[in-house]
Amino acid sequence: MMQPETCPVRIRGDLDPALSRWQWLVKWILSIPHYIVLFFLTIAVVVVWVIAFFAILITGKYPPALFDFSVGVMRWRWRVAFYSLTALGTDKYPPFSLRSKPEYPADLEIDYPERLSRGLVLVKWWLLAIPHYLILFAFFSAGWRAFPLNPNNSVVAYPVPPLIVILVVIALVGLVFTGRYPKGLYDFVIGINRWAIRVRAYSTLLRDEYPPFRLDIGAA
Structure with a gap:
């Protein structure tokens, strides 16, 4: 089993020990410029994914420049999420950059693979990743809870936010x-x-190693 520090996909998130008690109320507003940029970058990543799919299928390699771009967008998305969405672990505003920023509390590194399987590229992003998708769906998707009302047996449903x-x-x-x-x-x-x-790194064809079914806790 690979340890977090030797895993080819390394995600860091350093908790700010002096978080503001109230800044989280406006972080989503402050992050709007990032959301706009990431919207267009995500469209570009989809195009890159298609190009990389055929490149891997034919050559067994992910074009290095496209790899760096895809990792950069994923890194940018993680910094924004860490600041304003799914962690809220820092008050430091994320940089507008695809590059690694060691001085920022959140960062992401993915080792470039010298070779990728031509066969796996056909199935790993949808079929092989299904077990992970099901688990992550429970973590990140909202649901509905229903309960009956007596005595008329009517049912009331209410939304349940993601875990x-x-x-x-x-x-x-x-x-x-x-x-x-x-x-x-x-x-x-x-x-x-x-x-x-x-799982995203695996399904976007960046690595062939199957993601572990575990929560690696801690900053790095």
């Missing part, structure tokens, strides 16, 4: 009242994010 949202909200309650982000919740939230990013 990742529930965990972050609980952490924010702790932050507001104590000034601290609960460490146990933070580790769990980071573990979920790390799992999702490794």
Whole structure:
């Protein structure tokens, strides 16, 4: 089993020890410029994925420039998520950059593969990744809960937010009242994010190693 530090997909998230109790209320607004840029970058990543698919199928290699671009977009997305969405682990505004920024609390590195399987490229992004998709669906997707009302047996349904949202909200309650982000919740939230990013790296053809079914907790 690969340890986190030797895994070809490495996700870092360093919790800010002095988080503002209230800045999280506006982070999603402050991040709007990033959301706009990432919208167009994501469209470009889809085009890159198609090109890379055929390049791997024919040559067994992911074109290096396209690889760096795809990793850069994934890195950018992770920094924004860490700041404003699925972790809220820092108050430091994320940079507008595809490059690695070691000084920023969140970062992502993916080792470039010298060879990729021509056969796996046909099935890994949809068929082989299905077990992970099902688990991540439970982590990141909302649902509905229904219960009957007596005596007329009518049913009332109400939405249930994604697990990742529930965990972050609980952490924010702790932050507001104590000034601290609960460490146990933070580790769990980071573990979920790390799992999702490794599956994304696999399904976007960046690596052939099958993602582990585990939450690697901690900053790095």
